[in-house]
Amino acid sequence: MPPPVDVPLDATKVPGLPSTQFSPRSPFENPTLAPLNVMSGSTLTPLQHLKGSITPSDLHFQRSHNGIAVIDPAKHRLVIHGLVNRPLSFDVDELKRFPSVSRTCFIECSGNGRAAYRTPKPQMTPQEVDGMTSNSEWTGVSVKTLLHEAGMKGGAGWVLAEGGDAAVLSRSIPMEKMLDDAIIAYAQNGEPVRMSNGYPMRLVLPGYEGNMCIKWLRRLKLIDQPNMSRDETVKYTDPLPDGNSRQFSFVMDAKSVITSPAFPERLKGAGWWPISGLAWTGRGKITHVDVSTDGGKTWFEAELVGQVLPMAHTRFQYMWEWKGQPATIMSRATDETGYTQPTLQEFRTVRGPGTDYHYNAIRSWTVAADGTVGFGG
Ligand SMILES: Nc1nc2c(c(=O)[nH]1)N[C@H]1C(S)=C(S)[C@@H](COP(=O)(O)O)O[C@H]1N2
Numbered sequence: 482m483p484p485p486v487d488v489p490l491d492a493t494k495v496p497g498l499p500s501t502q503f504s505p506r507s508p509f510e511n512p513t514l515a516p517l518n519v520m521s522g523s524t525l526t527p528l529q530h531l532k533g534s535i536t537p538s539d540l541h542f543q544r545s546h547n548g549i550a551v552i553d554p555a556k557h558r559l560v561i562h563g564l565v566n567r568p569l570s571f572d573v574d575e576l577k578r579f580p581s582v583s584r585t586c587f588i589e590c591s592g593n594g595r596a597a598y599r600t601p602k603p604q605m606t607p608q609e610v611d612g613m614t615s616n617s618e619w620t621g622v623s624v625k626t627l628l629h630e631a632g633m634k635g636g637a638g639w640v641l642a643e644g645g646d647a648a649v650l651s652r653s654i655p656m657e658k659m660l661d662d663a664i665i666a667y668a669q670n671g672e673p674v675r676m677s678n679g680y681p682m683r684l685v686l687p688g689y690e691g692n693m694c695i696k697w698l699r700r701l702k703l704i705d706q707p708n709m710s711r712d713e714t715v716k717y718t719d720p721l722p723d724g725n726s727r728q729f730s731f732v733m734d735a736k737s738v739i740t741s742p743a744f745p746e747r748l749k750g751a752g753w754w755p756i757s758g759l760a761w762t763g764r765g766k767i768t769h770v771d772v773s774t775d776g777g778k779t780w781f782e783a784e785l786v787g788q789v790l791p792m793a794h795t796r797f798q799y800m801w802e803w804k805g806q807p808a809t810i811m812s813r814a815t816d817e818t819g820y821t822q823p824t825l826q827e828f829r830t831v832r833g834p835g836t837d838y839h840y841n842a843i844r845s846w847t848v849a850a851d852g853t854v855g856f857g858g
């Protein structure tokens with residue numbers, strides 16, 4: 482597609498374009514994205530188009546159970562009540578008077594990777610395979626600060642967090658997490674939280690499943706046991722082959738995805754190619770990522786690029802000398818607890834066919850002799 486602006490033959494010979502208040506992307510950057518199904522209530526991050534580790538705010542994935550709430554911040558209040566000494570409420574300007582905290586972390590939907598597991602196709606892009614994870618710098622107030630302000634009563638072991646959208650989504654969060662690193666964020670990558678990501682304020686629980694990071698947050702109720710609300714009982718539980726279920730698996734397990742080379746890329750000839758991707762874990766820092774180019778028989782340690790932050794996307798790369806032969810490339814993340822991503826077979830055995838959430842098996846991409854790349858499951 483030709484760019485929508487005139488491109489001079491020599492940019493040093495004509496004055497450039499006038500400045501605009503909002504800076505557009507280069508007209509040459511016209512990324513091909515997965516088709517958008519507006520009725521599904523979700524969009525996925527095009528991981529294959531990103532470098533480094535931050536997700537630009539307008540490319541953060543979106544998952545909204547009943548549309549994107551449009552909220553006037555002047556009319557929105559966050560209420561803190563239940564097992565507290567002083568029930569309180571704050572609008573966003575009042576929250577901004579508290580000391581702020583900033584934290585870069587991923588938010589990943591616990592359903593991320595479902596289609597790639599259930600119905601893998603060679604023509605799936607990294608966006609379609611694992612695009613329901615994104616990484617932002619979130620700024621706001623520590624939940625701990627507000628809970629100390631309200632004063633906790635004995636027995637307050639859980640907090641019910643509720644959104645002010647048409648889904649009125651609510652989840653129970655252990656008090657331990659709320660007092661540890663939970664944030665009520667009003668800013669994302671330096672600017673107000675985008676509307677689809679919870680404007681004017683959202684809960685951010687580093688490392689926890691995306692569903693618990695309640696957007697358009699309007700209420701925190703201190704309670705003595707989980708509320709068992711609809712959103713935490715009808716979904717997000719994984720039935721296991723032995724008849725038991727994995728319920729309340731809040732922390733996201735270590736995972737990685739190669740973002741290049743990946744479909745629809747084609748390697749233009751033998752030689753050196755970087756194998757690059759993202760790794761993350763809800764249990765702290767990624768300690769290493771191994772890459773295989775022979776379908777998992779041998780593994781080599783990849784380099785971690787840039788800062789390695791806990792509960793954040795970590796970029797890895799491995800320089801590969803491709804001999805022009807068919808190859809299967811894979812990545813395998815290990816976190817600081819020593820946990821390593823399971824193979825697809827191990828994952829299938831442990832989780833069985835009924836599983837619907839928390840997919841973190843090692844993935845593969847096949848490179849054909851002509852350089853075309855396909856998703857290998
Ligand atoms: N109020 C409210 N909060 C919500 C949701 C929602 O529909 N309503 N969706 C949840 C789900 S399922 C996920 S995965 C994350 C997605 O956050 P994002 O849209 O900012 O990526 O928000 C969670 N918080």
Ligand SMILES: [Mo]
Nearest residue numbers: 544590591692
């Ligand atoms: Mo989700």
